[in-house]
Amino acid sequence: MTTPQPVPAQPTPPRREASQPVPAREAAPANRLAARGLTLAYEDRVVVDGLDLEIPDGRVTVIVGPNACGKSTLLRALGRLLKPRNGSVLLDGAELACVPTRQIARTLGLLPQSPVPPEGITVADLVSRGRQPHQKWWQQWSESDERLVAEAMERTATSDLAGRLVDELSGGQRQRAWIAMALAQDTDLLLLDEPTTFLDIAHQVEVLDLVRRLNRERGRTVVAVLHDLNQAARYADHLIAMKAGLIVAEGPPGEVVTAELVREVFGLASVVVPDPVTGSPLVVPGAPWQPSGPAAREAQDAQDATATPHP
Amino acid sequence: MRPAGYAVVRPGGRASFLVHRRAFAVTCVLAALLAAACVAYLCVGESFVAPGEVVKVVFGRPSPDELVVGELREPRLALGLLVGAAFGVSGALIQTVARNPLASPDVIGVTHGAGAVTVAAMTYGVTSYTALPYLSIAGGLAAAALVYVFAWRRGLHAARFVLIGIGCSVALSSVTQLFLTKGDYLVAQQAKVWLTGSLNGRGYAEARPLALVLLLAVPCALWAARAQRTVSFDDDTATALGVRLGRVRFGLVALGVVLASVATGAAGPVDFVALLAPQIARRLTRTAQIPLPAAALTGALVVVVADLLARKLFSPTELPVGVMTAAVGAPYLMWLIVRGRSRSGEPS
Numbered sequence: 104m105t106t107p108q109p110v111p112a113q114p115t116p117p118r119r120e121a122s123q124p125v126p127a128r129e130a131a132p133a134n135r136l137a138a139r140g141l142t143l144a145y146e147d148r149v150v151v152d153g154l155d156l157e158i159p160d161g162r163v164t165v166i167v168g169p170n171a172c173g174k175s176t177l178l179r180a181l182g183r184l185l186k187p188r189n190g191s192v193l194l195d196g197a198e199l200a201c202v203p204t205r206q207i208a209r210t211l212g213l214l215p216q217s218p219v220p221p222e223g224i225t226v227a228d229l230v231s232r233g234r235q236p237h238q239k240w241w242q243q244w245s246e247s248d249e250r251l252v253a254e255a256m257e258r259t260a261t262s263d264l265a266g267r268l269v270d271e272l273s274g275g276q277r278q279r280a281w282i283a284m285a286l287a288q289d290t291d292l293l294l295l296d297e298p299t300t301f302l303d304i305a306h307q308v309e310v311l312d313l314v315r316r317l318n319r320e321r322g323r324t325v326v327a328v329l330h331d332l333n334q335a336a337r338y339a340d341h342l343i344a345m346k347a348g349l350i351v352a353e354g355p356p357g358e359v360v361t362a363e364l365v366r367e368v369f370g371l372a373s374v375v376v377p378d379p380v381t382g383s384p385l386v387v388p389g390a391p392w393q394p395s396g397p398a399a400r401e402a403q404d405a406q407d408a409t410a411t412p413h414p
Numbered sequence: 415m416r417p418a419g420y421a422v423v424r425p426g427g428r429a430s431f432l433v434h435r436r437a438f439a440v441t442c443v444l445a446a447l448l449a450a451a452c453v454a455y456l457c458v459g460e461s462f463v464a465p466g467e468v469v470k471v472v473f474g475r476p477s478p479d480e481l482v483v484g485e486l487r488e489p490r491l492a493l494g495l496l497v498g499a500a501f502g503v504s505g506a507l508i509q510t511v512a513r514n515p516l517a518s519p520d521v522i523g524v525t526h527g528a529g530a531v532t533v534a535a536m537t538y539g540v541t542s543y544t545a546l547p548y549l550s551i552a553g554g555l556a557a558a559a560l561v562y563v564f565a566w567r568r569g570l571h572a573a574r575f576v577l578i579g580i581g582c583s584v585a586l587s588s589v590t591q592l593f594l595t596k597g598d599y600l601v602a603q604q605a606k607v608w609l610t611g612s613l614n615g616r617g618y619a620e621a622r623p624l625a626l627v628l629l630l631a632v633p634c635a636l637w638a639a640r641a642q643r644t645v646s647f648d649d650d651t652a653t654a655l656g657v658r659l660g661r662v663r664f665g666l667v668a669l670g671v672v673l674a675s676v677a678t679g680a681a682g683p684v685d686f687v688a689l690l691a692p693q694i695a696r697r698l699t700r701t702a703q704i705p706l707p708a709a710a711l712t713g714a715l716v717v718v719v720a721d722l723l724a725r726k727l728f729s730p731t732e733l734p735v736g737v738m739t740a741a742v743g744a745p746y747l748m749w750l751i752v753r754g755r756s757r758s759g760e761p762s
Contacts, residue, residue: 179650182654183653184650184653184654203658204653204656204657204658205656205657205658206656207656208654208655208656209656212654213650213654214654215648215650215651215654217648218647218648218650218651219647219648219651220647220702221646221647221702221703222646222702223696223700223701223702224702225417225418225419225702227416227417227418228417228418228419228420228702230417231416231417232643232644232647232655233655235643235644235655235656236655236656240636240637240640241429241430241431242428242429242430243422243430243431243432243640244416244420244422244430244431244432245428245430249416252416252417265417265418266418266419285654288655
């Protein structure tokens, strides 16, 4: 009955525990998430053309670039929300388009830029839905579901909000609830599309610290799109600067962020100094606009006069 | 951490089910109310029959009222129950996919497609009561399929789906009007009654195919209830949670369209049940998605109570049930919305 069968040497993709050295195979990507010759387009407009990309495992990668440079589009493609026109995204060596989307959801979590919750949902209910890709219709709530949801809510400090309606939360609380849902999904890779938009500076820092903690304590691979270059430089291990659908520079922020790069990518004159707290590069834009010449000065004086009703 | 308001049922093995406590309680109450409404339905009519006799007839014991209750009222009640449940579930599914509380099978073409085909057939002399339901079912399915194909552009966009549905419905209803004005007076009269939705003179013959479809729909509804948990997010989030949106949405709409078409074939387009029942159910259960069992029971309750009133209010004239459904359901829904807003400031 149990004749030992010769096991064919299947080209299995590197698994979850593959932090040990994997026998090097030709053409196999070294990292779990990568893109090859990726061309992305909306209708006729090509946004990204023939892009190659490696997302380093176990690091925080941040993609920056000016508006409409294709950074969010790229992230959407990495998370299979956008089908490539050409080329492919590889997850564990398999082409993303060929892997069932539910299976992807067990490895790769994604938080879109402006997610919409179901009407009238509570925070705990929202977070618990992150478990959906791991559940079956006859296994709707296991002990690990219970544990992982509790953990996700604890980490994001949303446990106290469990019974509140998501619609009633403040921007910062809501973002934390969404991140909790992505955490409950318990994926090794996490993609975040501008997770700090609409948040005030304290909540921005809170969210980014949370992302870094996840990475450092759990070894999660994180890819985030951020529009604040200084925050990107602070929190990224690996920075990718994009312009017009191309990667202009990538590497550790300390090496990548220079005044020259800022001029090239954003068209902005700036001075780059070490951040007084972290030592990471801090981009200080050039002097703000000043009136110059006698005509301008007169205009300024006139404006001042009208602007001060009580001299 | 378990989501607030849910209980976990572990029937054994590794199986586990999440049950929304309030939804479960509301469903039980609705079932009890529906049972009471059914008894009342069988009691009331041209002649009153005592509840005790009604129960006897239902359980097959001999009774002097067997003819009135068993032969006249019971078949009509059975059809009303099935039609209401089918419209309730159909509305819930279509509102879920459209992400719009105003969507219903009426909006995405089912009703008007069925109406146009049926009235056309009547005008051209089809009077066979066996052929008309099937023609109407075919009309409903075809119209919904047309709307789905028109609305498809690299995926189904919820707002486009609703707008194209409204467009097609308007076009189809003008076709109906054309046949009504063209056709002869008696046919138009008969068609009007059909278009309002009526249980008059119908019974087991119409109920049987509908019962079969509903039975087949139960396992599909188990799947649909599960899918509702993720489909009610925006497209990107749903995909991130591992949902194959295109397939799942098609499945939900197809189930909703089939239920509504078959129900329309059996009783005509009973107005507003598919629109009202899911919203009433959701407000009662306070769940984040429309609960299907509660929507089915609410739909059945609305139709049974409406038909009871339609039979009794202007007795001996029996009005078509479609005249009453909106009158029964709409004030209640409005009351729920107004009360909900004053309590928690929750948006509709």
